Amino acid sequence: MKKILVTGALGQIGSELTMYMRNIYGNDNVVATDIRRIDGIPAVESGPFETLDVLDAKAMAELAKKHKVDTIIHLAALLSAVAEAKPVLAWEINMGGLFNALEVARELNCAFFTPSSIGAFGPSTPKDNTPQDTIQRPQTMYGVTKVSGEILCDYYFKRFGVDTRGVRFPGLISYVTPPGGGTTDYAVDIYYEALKNKRYTSFIGEGTYMDMMYMPDALRAIVNLMEADASKLIHRNAFNITAMSFEPSQIAAEIKKHIPEFELSYNVDPVRQAIANSWPNSIDCTAAREEWGFNAEYNLSSMTEDMLAKLRQKLDIK
Numbered sequence: 001m002k003k004i005l006v007t008g009a010l011g012q013i014g015s016e017l018t019m020y021m022r023n024i025y026g027n028d029n030v031v032a033t034d035i036r037r038i039d040g041i042p043a044v045e046s047g048p049f050e051t052l053d054v055l056d057a058k059a060m061a062e063l064a065k066k067h068k069v070d071t072i073i074h075l076a077a078l079l080s081a082v083a084e085a086k087p088v089l090a091w092e093i094n095m096g097g098l099f100n101a102l103e104v105a106r107e108l109n110c111a112f113f114t115p116s117s118i119g120a121f122g123p124s125t126p127k128d129n130t131p132q133d134t135i136q137r138p139q140t141m142y143g144v145t146k147v148s149g150e151i152l153c154d155y156y157f158k159r160f161g162v163d164t165r166g167v168r169f170p171g172l173i174s175y176v177t178p179p180g181g182g183t184t185d186y187a188v189d190i191y192y193e194a195l196k197n198k199r200y201t202s203f204i205g206e207g208t209y210m211d212m213m214y215m216p217d218a219l220r221a222i223v224n225l226m227e228a229d230a231s232k233l234i235h236r237n238a239f240n241i242t243a244m245s246f247e248p249s250q251i252a253a254e255i256k257k258h259i260p261e262f263e264l265s266y267n268v269d270p271v272r273q274a275i276a277n278s279w280p281n282s283i284d285c286t287a288a289r290e291e292w293g294f295n296a297e298y299n300l301s302s303m304t305e306d307m308l309a310k311l312r313q314k315l316d317i318k
Contacts, residue, residue, distance in 0.1 A: 001111065001226055003029050005069040007054050007101060008076030009043055010034040012177045013115070013218065017073065018043040020219040031067045035076070054097030061104050071226065074101040074114040079182040080142040081272055087141035094145035095152075102156045102164070111163040113226055114153060116238045118170050118211055119183075120146040123278045130280040132240050132287040139278050150238040157236055165225050166237040167288070170211030172218050173303060175310040183275045184210055187251060191307045194255045194262050195317050202248045203269035209281040211242040214298040214306070221294055228292035239288040243296035244303075245281060254304040 004021060008014045009032035019042050022030045027047035035053050038044060050063050054076045064072070076097050083090035098114060105112040121130060122137040136147045146168075153164040171184025175191070186204045193200040204210075221241055252264035288294035298306070312318070 001025060001071040001223075003031070003067060003069045004071045004073060005031045005033065005064055005067060005110075006073045006075065007033050007052065007060075007097070008074070009049075010036070010038055010041070011075055012172060012174060013215075014073075014075045015041065015043045015177045016174060016215055017075070017219055017222060019046065021073075021223065022047050024223065031063070031069065033063065054100055055092065057100040057103065060100055061107065064104050064108055064110070069108070069110060071111040072101055072105050072113070073222070074098060074112065077145070078142070080117075080119050080140060080275055081183055081185075083142035083145070084140050084271060084275065090141045090145060094142070095148060098149050098152060102152065102162065105162050105164075106156060106160045111165070111226065112153070112156075113165050113222060114149060115222075116146045116150050116166055116168040117142070118168055118279050118283060119143040119275070120150060120168060120238070121278070121280050125280060127281045130240065130283040132235065132284060140275055142275075143278075153237040163230065164237055165228075165233070167221060167225060167239045167241045168283070169218060170213050170242045170283070172213055172215055173307065174215035175307050175314060176215070183272045183279075184212065186248065187212055190248070190251060190255065190264075191304075191311055192315070194259050195308065195311055195315060198259060198261050199263040199265070200252070201265045201267045203267060203272055204248055204276055205268045205273055206249055206266060207247050208273070208276050209245050209247045210276055210279060211245050211283050212300075213241070213243040213296060214303040217243050217296040217298055220297075221288075224294065225288075225292055233291050235287055235291065239291070239294070240283045240285045241288050241294055241296075242283050242285050243298055244300050246300055251300065251304070254300055255308070258305070258308050
């Protein structure tokens with residue numbers, strides 16, 4: 001990667017990935033785009049930024065040509081809970097935007113990354129140690145678009161030779177950008193509420209295990225996959241990756257080691273709980289380890305310690 005275009009650059013992943021890659025490749029070599037501009041934030045102010053609606057195929061192609069990009073990181077999408085509330089819009093953005101981005105990559109011979117998700121699995125998928133290659137029958141529009149996207153990226157590689165790559169992200173936990181409508185967002189909210197109010201009411205029920213990852217590991221995974229030797233990639237798209245699997249009371253127990261008075265209660269959201277119930281408890285990321293050396297550095301304990309320390313600074317809480 002030498003000149004990179006990022007769509008959805010102001011989202012949860014994009015806002016951090018843009019800065020992470022600018023530190024590696026240089027500020028001017030990572031072009032951030034999003035449907036709206038928010039002045040004053042690092043991803044906008046530290047390097048080139050362009051307003052882009054990913055449903056505007058012509059505008060996307062013109063921006064890619066203008067900046068002479070060789071890599072497209074396509075992140076623009078509606079997340080699980082939002083997509084379920086707006087399924088038609090989710091299909092238009094998640095699939096229409098992906099198709100446009102793949103077409104630009106094909107026309108300009110760009111390398112291409114887009115993330116899939118554990119949401120691509122469904123209730124008939126094996127729940128524990130979910131294999132890399134397994135049945136995928138999701139019951140949400142978000143999941144449908146992610147499975148469709150995986151297949152479409154495979155098609156563009158096999159049919160047109162586009163260097164497509166991707167991972168299936170678990171829930172991502174970050175102190176930088178607020179959550180954006182995902183089912184795993186409780187695992188971000190809980191840290192904010194622990195520091196501000198010493199209590200949290202979880203919308204996900206006790207005993208509900210989901211795979212999670214701390215954002216620094218996710219950012220490294222994207223860059224490492226894109227820089228990996230293509231000849232060693234058997235799967236190319238939708239690699240299972242994970243760092244940890246836990247349920248709400250376990251993250252609460254870790255928080256209590258730092259904030260002893262913290263209390264956890266439950267008020268389950270049936271929509272998000274149903275989505276969570278359809279996802280795996282834990283996934284197998286052997287293929288990612290073997291094909292491009294994936295590894296996660298953070299576990300629940302080290303992530304909790306870092307999250308609380310960083311949020312104390314961010315929220316100015318002593």
